[in-house]
């Protein structure tokens with residue numbers, strides 16, 4: 472996945488993407504949050520951020536076949552007439568046209584999608600990429616969200632603009648936590664009570680703001696197991712990347728057993 476959450480991970484060409492699917496008890500019942508938080512499986516072309524049709528085409532059928540209930544953290548950008556985040560568009564472009572052609576179009580030399588994304592981030596190339604988004608096959612967001620709900624999934628919020636919340640003023644922070652949330656809830660047909668902080672970035676101030684904004688729980692990106700002591704508004708998520716089954720099991724075991732505080 473072209474992952475702007477602090478780690479650009481690579482998996483031999485365009486990466487598969489993953490949905491971090493918190494088990495439904497951990498997400499729906501605050502009292503059950505002590506359980507390990509993340510179920511991640513190898514689901515191609517799906518992710519938390521993009522409002523991608525892969526949510527319903529790939530992830531939803533797979534999750535249902537496994538009888539797993541997941542929470543999809545969405546921006547709801549399409550509900551506001553906004554395209555996907557730029558890195559989602561870039562990923563689509565690479566999938567459609569190939570890395571070489573996209574590099575040529577952008578005038579950037581890169582040997583991998585991750586390298587290309589890194590070279591684009593923070594530059595005006597981002598605007599060019601956003602402008603190239605028209606060819607994407609995006610079904611109506613509201614219909615996709617309803618399909619997820621009807622399929623037994625739940626919807627969380629990931630903010631519309633994906634800003635780094637700890638860098639914002641208190642007023643801007645409060646605004647980011649509510650801007651677009653009502654629209655997403657309307658599309659989902661139910662309240663949106665879970666939040667995943669953009670970039671996984673949050674500390675005590677953001678946790679307090681999320682609580683005050685009426686969320687029931689919120690997720691950061693640290694990747695640590697959740698215990699009974701964990702702040703409900705600073706729950707870690709883990710993005711394991713492209714792992715085979717054995718490596719995945721080993722990585723889970725390592726995370727569950729390493730000393731608290733170890734990184």
Ligand SMILES: [Zn+2]
Nearest residue numbers: 520629669670
């Ligand atoms: Zn994100």
